[in-house]
Amino acid sequence: MTDDNMINLDMNENQYGPASSCLEVLKHATMDMMYLYSRQKPSSIIRMLSQKYDMPEQNILLGNGSEDLLKLIFQVFASHGKKMMLPYEGWSFFKDLCKEVDAKMIEYPVDELSDRWHYDMNKILPLYKKEKPHVFMACCPNNPTGNSFSPDEVETFLKESPETIVIWDQAYYGFTEYDLKEDVRRILEKYPNVIVTRTFSKYYALAGVRIGFGFAGEKFGVLKKYNDRYLGFNRLAEEVAKAALSAExxxxxxxxxxxxxxxxxxxxxxxxxxxxxxxxxxxxxxxxxxxxxxxxxxxxxxxxxxxxxxxxxxxxxxxxxxxxxxxxxxxxxxxxxxxxxxxxxxxxxxxxxxxxxxx
Ligand SMILES: Cc1ncc(COP(=O)(O)O)c(C=O)c1O
Incomplete structure (x- = not known):
C-alpha cells in the first residue's frame, strides 16, 4: 500500500511484494532486534548467502541496496580521474556517480537491433583495448535497454581484461535463462578481478527494505574492509532477507x-x-x-x-x-x-x- 492510489510502474519495483514470511518476520520482531547491535560475526545473512552460492564468507559484501555497494565501489576504484568504461545507452545513475567521484567516462555503445538492444563485443573489445580503463561496468541486464552479455561473451571479455576491475551489475538477477546456469563462484575463482553486485530489491521484492549484496574476487580485500561494519548491519533487514531466501x-x-x-x-x-x-x-x-x-x-x-x-x-x-x-x-x-x-x-x-x- 502506497501513500497514493497510483499504479507505480516507473521505478522497477516488484509489485507482487515479498513472500508473506517476510512480513511475518516483522510482525514477530522483538525489541532487542531494534535496541541491540548484532553480535553475529559474520552476520547471519552473509552465512546464508555463503551457503546458497557456495561462496566463501570473506567474498561477500552487504549494502543498503546494491546502490550503496556500487557507490562504494565507484568511490574506492574509480575516483580522481580514473577511466571508467560504461554503456552510453545506460543508466544515468552510473554517469552521475562518475561525475560525483570525478572518474573519466569512456562510453561504449549499446546497439539497437530490430526488436532488442545488444552489446556488440566486436565494438566493445577494441574500444576497451584502446582505452585500457581502470574499471569496466557490465550491467546485465542493462537499465533501461534490458539486454545482457551472454555468459560466453562475459568470459571472452574477462580473458582479455585481467588488469581491469570488472563490475558486473546483476540487479535483475533471476529473470533470465542464463542466470540459472551461471556459477558465480567459478567465475570469481577464475577471475579475481570481478565484483558482482545483486540485490533483494527486484527478484525478492524488497526494494523498501534496502538490502543488496555482492561477491568480490580475491583481489578486493580492501573493499571488503571498507564494507565490513564493526557494529553490524541492519538486523531487521537481514532477517527479512533471510525469509525471502527461504521462499524460492x-x-x-x-x-x-x-x-x-x-x-x-x-x-x-x-x-x-x-x-x-x-x-x-x-x-x-x-x-x-x-x-x-x-x-x-x-x-x-x-x-x-x-x-x-x-x-x-x-x-x-x-x-x-x-x-x-x-x-x-x-x-x-x-x-x-x-x-x-x-x-x-x-x-x-x-x-x-x-x-x-x-x-
Ligand atoms: C541496473 C541497476 N543496478 C542497481 C540498482 C540498485 O538497486 P538497489 O539499490 O535497490 O539494490 C538498480 C535499481 O533500479 C538498477 O536498475
Missing amino acids: DYYKTISAKQMRDRDMYFEELSRIKGVKPFRSEATYFIVRLKPEQWSLLKDELPKRNIRIKFIKDIEFPFFVRISLGREEQNKLCLDAIKDVLRIPPASDGKGLAGFHERP
Missing part, C-alpha cells in the same frame, strides 16, 4: 508471471502504429514513441493514476520505460495506453486521428 517457490511463481506479461506487453504494443517496444531480459522494457504520443501519454497517464518513466536522457528521445506490475496492473496500463493513443482529433486539427491501428 513463491518467487519462481511470480517471476514466471512477470515473464509472461513481458511477452504480452511486447505483442500488444507492437500492434500500435508509431509505438516500438523492445524485448528485454529484465522486469522492465523500453518503448519508442512518436513525440506526440510521448507528450500525450505524459499528460494523460497520471490522470489515470498510472506512473511509467518518461525518459528524459538525450540517449533516449521519446522513450518510456515501463516496469512490469502485477497482472491486473499491466492490463490497466496497457488499456490506458491504447485508450489514450486513440484520442480523437481536437477541433484545431492537431489531434491524433489515425495514430492507432486497431488489432
Whole structure:
C-alpha cells in the first residue's frame, strides 16, 4: 500500500511484494532486534548467502541496496580521474556517480537491433583495448535497454581484461535463462578481478527494505574492509532477507508471471502504429514513441493514476520505460495506453486521428 492510489510502474519495483514470511518476520520482531547491535560475526545473512552460492564468507559484501555497494565501489576504484568504461545507452545513475567521484567516462555503445538492444563485443573489445580503463561496468541486464552479455561473451571479455576491475551489475538477477546456469563462484575463482553486485530489491521484492549484496574476487580485500561494519548491519533487514531466501517457490511463481506479461506487453504494443517496444531480459522494457504520443501519454497517464518513466536522457528521445506490475496492473496500463493513443482529433486539427491501428 502506497501513500497514493497510483499504479507505480516507473521505478522497477516488484509489485507482487515479498513472500508473506517476510512480513511475518516483522510482525514477530522483538525489541532487542531494534535496541541491540548484532553480535553475529559474520552476520547471519552473509552465512546464508555463503551457503546458497557456495561462496566463501570473506567474498561477500552487504549494502543498503546494491546502490550503496556500487557507490562504494565507484568511490574506492574509480575516483580522481580514473577511466571508467560504461554503456552510453545506460543508466544515468552510473554517469552521475562518475561525475560525483570525478572518474573519466569512456562510453561504449549499446546497439539497437530490430526488436532488442545488444552489446556488440566486436565494438566493445577494441574500444576497451584502446582505452585500457581502470574499471569496466557490465550491467546485465542493462537499465533501461534490458539486454545482457551472454555468459560466453562475459568470459571472452574477462580473458582479455585481467588488469581491469570488472563490475558486473546483476540487479535483475533471476529473470533470465542464463542466470540459472551461471556459477558465480567459478567465475570469481577464475577471475579475481570481478565484483558482482545483486540485490533483494527486484527478484525478492524488497526494494523498501534496502538490502543488496555482492561477491568480490580475491583481489578486493580492501573493499571488503571498507564494507565490513564493526557494529553490524541492519538486523531487521537481514532477517527479512533471510525469509525471502527461504521462499524460492513463491518467487519462481511470480517471476514466471512477470515473464509472461513481458511477452504480452511486447505483442500488444507492437500492434500500435508509431509505438516500438523492445524485448528485454529484465522486469522492465523500453518503448519508442512518436513525440506526440510521448507528450500525450505524459499528460494523460497520471490522470489515470498510472506512473511509467518518461525518459528524459538525450540517449533516449521519446522513450518510456515501463516496469512490469502485477497482472491486473499491466492490463490497466496497457488499456490506458491504447485508450489514450486513440484520442480523437481536437477541433484545431492537431489531434491524433489515425495514430492507432486497431488489432
Ligand atoms: C541496473 C541497476 N543496478 C542497481 C540498482 C540498485 O538497486 P538497489 O539499490 O535497490 O539494490 C538498480 C535499481 O533500479 C538498477 O536498475
